[in-house]
Amino acid sequence: MKIKTMGDLDKLRExxxxxxxxxxxxxxxxxxxxxxxxxxxxxxxxxxKEKAKQGLKISIGxxxxxxxxxxxxxxxxxxxxxxxxxxxxxxxKKVKRIIQDxxxxxxxxxxxxxxxxxxxxxxxxxxxxxxxxxxxxVSPFKDQHRRLLENCGIINPLSVSEYVAMEGYSALYKxxxxxxxxVVVDEVIQSGLRGRGGAWFPTGIKWDMARKAQHKEKFxxxxxxxxxxxAFKDRTIMExxxxxxxxxxxxAGYAIGSHQGLIYLREEYPHTYxxxxxxxxxxxxxxxxxxxxxxxxxxxxxxxxxGGGSYVCGEETALMDSLEGEMGDPRLRPPFPIEKGLWxxxxxxxxxxxxxxxxxxxxxxxxxxxxxGTEKAKGTKILSVIGKIxxxxxxxxxxxxxxxxxxxxxxxxxxxxxxxxxVQVGSPFGNFLxxxxxxxxxxxxxxxxxxxxxxxxxxxxxxxxxxLVDILLHTLSFxxxxxxxxxxxxxxxxxxxxxxxxxxxxxxxxMEDLTSLHDIGGMxxxxxxxxxxxxxxxxxxxxxxxxxxxxxxxITTGKCSWTS
Amino acid sequence: xxxxxxxxxxxxxxxxxxxxxxxLHEIQEEDKQLExxxxxxxxxxxxxxxxxxxxxATFYSAFSLGKKGDTKIRVxxxxxxxxxxxxxxxxxxxxxxxxxxxxxxxxxKFSLEKVHCLGLCSIGPNVAFNLVTYPKLNKERxxxxxxILHKRTGDSK
Ligand SMILES: Cc1cc2nc3c(=O)[nH]c(=O)nc-3n(C[C@H](O)[C@H](O)[C@H](O)COP(=O)(O)O)c2cc1C
Ligand code: SF4
Ligand code: FES
Numbered sequence: 001m002k003i004k005t006m007g008d009l010d011k012l013r014e015x016x017x018x019x020x021x022x023x024x025x026x027x028x029x030x031x032x033x034x035x036x037x038x039x040x041x042x043x044x045x046x047x048x049k050e051k052a053k054q055g056l057k058i059s060i061g062x063x064x065x066x067x068x069x070x071x072x073x074x075x076x077x078x079x080x081x082x083x084x085x086x087x088x089x090x091x092x093k094k095v096k097r098i099i100q101d102x103x104x105x106x107x108x109x110x111x112x113x114x115x116x117x118x119x120x121x122x123x124x125x126x127x128x129x130x131x132x133x134x135x136x137x138v139s140p141f142k143d144q145h146r147r148l149l150e151n152c153g154i155i156n157p158l159s160v161s162e163y164v165a166m167e168g169y170s171a172l173y174k175x176x177x178x179x180x181x182x183v184v185v186d187e188v189i190q191s192g193l194r195g196r197g198g199a200w201f202p203t204g205i206k207w208d209m210a211r212k213a214q215h216k217e218k219f220x221x222x223x224x225x226x227x228x229x230x231a232f233k234d235r236t237i238m239e240x241x242x243x244x245x246x247x248x249x250x251x252a253g254y255a256i257g258s259h260q261g262l263i264y265l266r267e268e269y270p271h272t273y274x275x276x277x278x279x280x281x282x283x284x285x286x287x288x289x290x291x292x293x294x295x296x297x298x299x300x301x302x303x304x305x306x307g308g309g310s311y312v313c314g315e316e317t318a319l320m321d322s323l324e325g326e327m328g329d330p331r332l333r334p335p336f337p338i339e340k341g342l343w344x345x346x347x348x349x350x351x352x353x354x355x356x357x358x359x360x361x362x363x364x365x366x367x368x369x370x371x372x373g374t375e376k377a378k379g380t381k382i383l384s385v386i387g388k389i390x391x392x393x394x395x396x397x398x399x400x401x402x403x404x405x406x407x408x409x410x411x412x413x414x415x416x417x418x419x420x421x422x423v424q425v426g427s428p429f430g431n432f433l434x435x436x437x438x439x440x441x442x443x444x445x446x447x448x449x450x451x452x453x454x455x456x457x458x459x460x461x462x463x464x465x466x467x468l469v470d471i472l473l474h475t476l477s478f479x480x481x482x483x484x485x486x487x488x489x490x491x492x493x494x495x496x497x498x499x500x501x502x503x504x505x506x507x508x509x510x511m512e513d514l515t516s517l518h519d520i521g522g523m524x525x526x527x528x529x530x531x532x533x534x535x536x537x538x539x540x541x542x543x544x545x546x547x548x549x550x551x552x553x554x555i556t557t558g559k560c561s562w563t564s
Numbered sequence: 565x566x567x568x569x570x571x572x573x574x575x576x577x578x579x580x581x582x583x584x585x586x587x588l589h590e591i592q593e594e595d596k597q598l599e600x601x602x603x604x605x606x607x608x609x610x611x612x613x614x615x616x617x618x619x620x621a622t623f624y625s626a627f628s629l630g631k632k633g634d635t636k637i638r639v640x641x642x643x644x645x646x647x648x649x650x651x652x653x654x655x656x657x658x659x660x661x662x663x664x665x666x667x668x669x670x671x672x673k674f675s676l677e678k679v680h681c682l683g684l685c686s687i688g689p690n691v692a693f694n695l696v697t698y699p700k701l702n703k704e705r706x707x708x709x710x711x712i713l714h715k716r717t718g719d720s721k
Contacts, residue, residue, distance in 0.1 A: 034684050037697040069686045069699075229642030229681035267626045268638075268679055270695055308585055308624025311680065325584040326616075327623040384685065386644040392686035427643060460643055474646050478680060484623075 002287030004295030009164060009173060016165025020155070025102060026078040027095070028061035030153060032239040033271045034069035039091075043073050046092045056099065064240035066153025067233070067382075067394025068140055074153060076116065082128075083115040084154070086135060114138045116154055140391045143410050145372065145380050148356045149396050152240025158279060160286045163243045169288065171362035172247050175254055176296040179362075184255040185211055188358065190366025192378035197223055197314075197351030198426075198455050198531075200444055204366075206348055209338045210256040213346035218258035221323070221342065221349045222249055224265045225307055225314035229478065230427050230458040233382040233394055234352035238265075238272055241356075242279035243288070246302065248355035250293060251362055253300045256348060261302040264319050267309040276304045311482035315530055316349040318484065329486045330530035351456075353382055374400035377443040381454065387461040388415045397442070404438040407461060418463040422547065426455030428475050429535035431542040432468065451542055467560040468547040472540055473501045479536045490533025493524040497540060504551060507558020514544055514551065565595050565602050574609045581610050584620060588627055596632040596672070625677075633668050633675035635713070637661075638692040642681030645688035653689045653701045660710045673717055 003009055029035065029044045047060050063076055071088035075095065078084050079102070087098070087108075094111055101108045107128050114135040135141040146152075155162040163169070175184050189204030210218065222245070226234040237245055249261045265273055280302055283289040291299045310328055312318050318328030320342045341347020357379060361369045370378040377399035383406060386392045390412030397406060407413065407423065414420045420435035425442070430452040433440075440446055444454050462471065476498040485491045497520055503509040521537030528534040544551055553561035573590050577583035584606070591602055598621045607614040621627045639654050658664060661674055668675035682690050687699035691706065698709055 033697070034687065034699075037684055037687065037690070037699045069684055072687075226683065227680070230644050230685050231681070232683040232685055235683045267624075268682055306585065306589060307626075308588075308620070309626040309679075310624055322585065323582065325580075325582045325620075327619055386685045387647050392644070458643075460647070462647065466647060471643075471647070474641075474643065478641075482680070 002285075002295075003169075004287065004292075006173065009169065009294075012161045012164045014165075016159070016161035016163070019159065019162055020078070020084075020165055021080070022059060022078055023080050025058040025080075026061055027058060027098075028063045028076045028078070028156065029090070030064060030066065030072055030074040030076075031062040032065035032157075032275075033235065033269070034065050035072045035074070036271065038069075038072045040073040043075075043090060043092055043095060047095060050096060050099070054099075058099070061156055062158075063153050063155065064157035065236045066240065067149060067236045067396075068153075068391070069232075070392060071113075071140075076154065083117055083134075085132075086113050086116055086153075087111045088113050114141070139412065140393055140395070140410065143405070144396050145398050146396045147360055147380050148237060148244070148353065148382060149240065149394065151244065152236055155241070157240055157242055157275075158282055160243060160282060160288070163241065167363060168243055168359070169247055169294070171359040172250055172254075172288075173294050175251055175362050176294055176298055181211060181255050181257060184251060184362060187361055187366040188255070191357075191361045191369040192366075192373070192376075193354065193357055193361065193369070194377070194444075195351055196353035196357075196381065196456065198228075198453075200454070203350065203354055206338060206350075207252065207255050209336075210258075210346050210348045213338060215346050217260075217343075217345045218256055219342045219345055219347040220249055220252045220256070220258050220261040221316075221319065221347060222261065222263040222355055223314065223316065223319060223349050223351045224263050225311075225319065226266050226269075226352070226456075227311040227314040227482075228428055228456045228458050230386045230460060231384050231456050233384055233457060235269060235272055236382075236394055237352050237356050239275055242276060243283065244359060245352055245356050246279070246283050246288065248358035249302060250289070250298075250300050251358045252348060252350065252355060254298055256346070258346075258348075259299050259301065261300060262323060262342075263302065263304045264313075264323060265304055265306055266314075267307045273304060273306055280304060310484075311478075312484040312530070312532055315532070318530075319349065320347065327484075329484045330532075332529065353457075372398040374441065374443045374445075376445055381442070381457055383442070383457045383459050385411045385459045385461065388418065388420075388463040388466065389413070389461045390415055400441045400443045403440050403442050403459075406442070406459070407438060411461075414461060414463045418465070420461060421464045421466060422462045422468065424452075424458075424460040424462075426453035427458040427460045428455075428478060429453060429531065429539060430455055431539060432462070432471075432546065434546055451538065467554075468543050468550040469501070469505050469554045470560070472543045473498070473505050475539065476501055476536065479532060483532060487527070487529040487533065489524040489527040490529070490536075493520050493528075494533055494536050496520055497524075497536065501540070504554050507554060507556075509555050511552075511555060513555070517541065517544065565591055565599070567605055570602060570605050571609065574606065579610060581612060584610065584617070585624070588621060588624075592627050592632075596634070596636075596675075598627055598629055600629075631668055631672055631675075632677075633673050635674050635693050635717070637674055637676050638679040638682070639665075639676065640680075640682045640684075640688060640690045640692075641678045642685060642688070644681075644685035645690055648688050649702060650689040652703045653691060653706050656703045656706045657691070657710070660707065674713075 313328035322328040422432040
């Protein structure tokens with residue numbers, strides 16, 4: 001069914017609400033890449049079998065990744081007249097128990113994390129749910145501001161109606177029927193949104209230039225290369241709520257006057273590739289992609305393109321080379337993609353998270369969007385908190401949230417009550433901050449003043465038994481393996497830094513090697529062509545400055561500081 | 565791959581040079597490698613220099629000139645998996661298969677390679693066996709998984 005009018009959209013919303021508050025019991029299993037890795041498909045099939053065997057009057061559905069993969073497989077239980085219930089780490093045994101209990105009109109408490117939202121039917125407090133917190137009150141969701149991830153793990157990611165029931169596609173409808181492209185761009189400028197892919201460029205300004213560029217063919221590229229190790233926010237958005245991303249992409253197309261979009265997806269996400277193609281197929285069927293979107297006269301096609309497993313292809317100019325069928329190597333700018341991008345056409349490249357912000361901005365207005373965040377950094381940011389941390393995962397918080405609060409109060413602090421030695425914000429390029437310096441605001445300005453950055457939001461937590469020499473060497477090896485080799489400072493220089501670091505790690509070096517690292521680092525910083533080579537030195541040099549004891553231990557004893 | 569088949573894949577992509585990555589992906593998936601013959605023929609069909617095609621095949625880590633195993637084992641060496649003990653898993657895999665990273669077993673059943681992140685960072689160390697990812701690995705768990713795989717596919721040491 002193609003959606004052509006407001007009436008169609010309303011009908012779909014109703015269907016979505018019914019599907020989210022069904023008359024009969026519905027169990028939805030989280031089936032993204034992480035769910036699969038932890039047995040969600042086995043669980044799903046067992047459930048189907050059990051239903052047939054017992055002749056159960058239940059329906060079985062699916063949800064997507066919510067950003068807390070260690071709690072997978074998750075299951076959302078929907079019972080008429082009650083708020084949905086979220087279960088974590090569900091097993092076949094547990095789900096059978098849940099079904100049995102429901103037959104006896106009981107609610108299983110074991111494995112039940114929280115309720116999701118309030119009861120939409122009776123409004124009366126439910127004695128059966130006494131002491132069961134709402135998800136806004138419980139770790140790991142509490143204190144989050146889930147604007148982008150709000151539907152992830154809750155709705156069926158491939159259900160257009162459920163997305164529409166959660167306000168989906170009303171922004172696009174509004175834009176297509178009530179807003180000129182110029183006004184759409186203005187709202188994005190107003191919102192103060194900046195690119196979430198690392199470079200932090202003002203999105204509205206980029207769009208404005210692309211809109212003004214004169215050409216009948218323009219492109220919207222969604223950067224889904226998600227190359228920073230430790231990042232999985234883009235995957236979660238794509239697998240948890242793909243239509244939100246598509247809506248953002250189509251809005252971008254409408255705003256700049258483009259009719260063709262491409263999602264450049266990293267090769268390491270094969271499951272996501274299949275999944276996105278299904279989502280594109282569905283969106284086309286509903287008239288949300290293709291000709292006459294939502295019954296308007298706006299046309300827009302979207303294609304998913306797989307990368308080849310190269311980190312540097314996440315850099316926008318290299319990415320466009322790759323889309324043109326070339327080896328990806330970063331070029332000097334100007335010309336910028338907005339003038340001469342893909343096939344020399346005006347092109348905008350935006351990160352997945354950036355684009356997922358757009359529907360909210362258009363629906364509620366740029367000014368309202370800018371209501372959260374700091375003076376200069378607006379909106380929320382998804383943080384990928386990983387490493388030696390109790391509850392790793394994705395935390396969406398307003399920009400300007402305190403780092404210590406995120407690590408200790410939201411993510412549960414370091415593993416097994418250990419001490420935090422260092423935290424890297426904006427991995428792989430951000431500096432390691434020592435464990436005593438965590439009382440800071442998470443926004444680009446503050447981080448920059450500390451020689452760090454927000455990057456794509458990867459926060460690596462290290463405890464006292466991690467060695468900075470080991471971690472820095474590991475990161476350098478990553479840079480060396482991923483260097484495209486185009487410029488000498490990076491190709492030769494970073495390689496040499498790695499050789500020296502290896503010697504230090506193995507105890508085959510002297511203190512003078514630290515000076516060599518300084519000299520080589522300085523040269524690379526000044527002459528590397530792109531941020532990959534250019535970012536490596538300061539990471540190492542600051543590491544030497546702030547964690548000198550680790551270096552000295554390796555140089556003098558060939559071992560980590562705490563083993564000597 | 566036979567020429568006919570390559571031709572079909574290239575035509576499916578309307579002989580577009582831009583689709584070369586997609587073309588190489590399809591051939592790699594089926595052949596588990598990109599043979600010189602195939603590269604030459606693709607270059608001819610797309611009317612581009614062989615050196616370019618060869619360049620792509622070596623630049624992108626998804627492609628390989630040498631044969632990959634029926635089961636492609638990708639060990640995550642991303643920061644999160646590294647911190648949580650990927651080295652131990654890595655060593656266990658190398659010694660069980662008697663392989664170095666980038667190599668393939670003699671019977672072409674398994675190949676081993678490194679990947680920089682599988683996007684499942686909170687449940688690592690992770691290893692992907694083709695499309696199936698095994699999370700939360702340590703030495704013992706990976707050894708058990710390998711034993712089961714060996715039993716299923718016949719010996720491969
Ligand atoms: C080496 C390198 C790798 C990059 N990888 C990514 C990536 O994986 N995803 C991404 O969105 N941006 C990446 N970027 C940033 C892009 O060049 C570009 O700034 C971004 O896609 C623009 O989108 P935004 O303004 O929405 O952030 C990378 C940059 C460099 C230098
Ligand atoms: S800095 Fe490194 S990755 Fe960037 S262009 Fe130079 S060689 Fe390539
Ligand atoms: S670091 Fe291993 S999955 Fe991300």
